[in-house]
Amino acid sequence: MxxxxxxxxxxxxxLLLLYLLCSCSTVVLGDSFxxxxxxxxxxxxxxxxxxxxxxxxxxxxxxxxxxxxxxxRDVSVERWHYKRSSRSLEHxxxxxxxxxxxxxxxxx
Numbered sequence: 001m002x003x004x005x006x007x008x009x010x011x012x013x014x015l016l017l018l019y020l021l022c023s024c025s026t027v028v029l030g031d032s033f034x035x036x037x038x039x040x041x042x043x044x045x046x047x048x049x050x051x052x053x054x055x056x057x058x059x060x061x062x063x064x065x066x067x068x069x070x071x072x073r074d075v076s077v078e079r080w081h082y083k084r085s086s087r088s089l090e091h092x093x094x095x096x097x098x099x100x101x102x103x104x105x106x107x108x
Contacts, residue, residue: 033082033091033103040067040093044100049080049093055092066101077101098105
């Protein structure tokens, strides 16, 4: 009896953990973005991003809170949106002063 109760408790804990993982937001921060066989990473220039990935389907400008030189600041940024197909994930590249600062992986 004790063995069955322990297994059931572990089973329920695993199911709860899976539920919590699946219910989390689908937006994830990353530090790189694959374009074909090449990789764009934080620190790369906007020119390199353009050379490797081509023109994004959408660009916008705005303000974001970023860690700049170890200090969280409200700064002007550009957001370049890439989505290769309707089945692929959207990638939003955050550019600060012409340099890739963050890569946000979003929804399909």
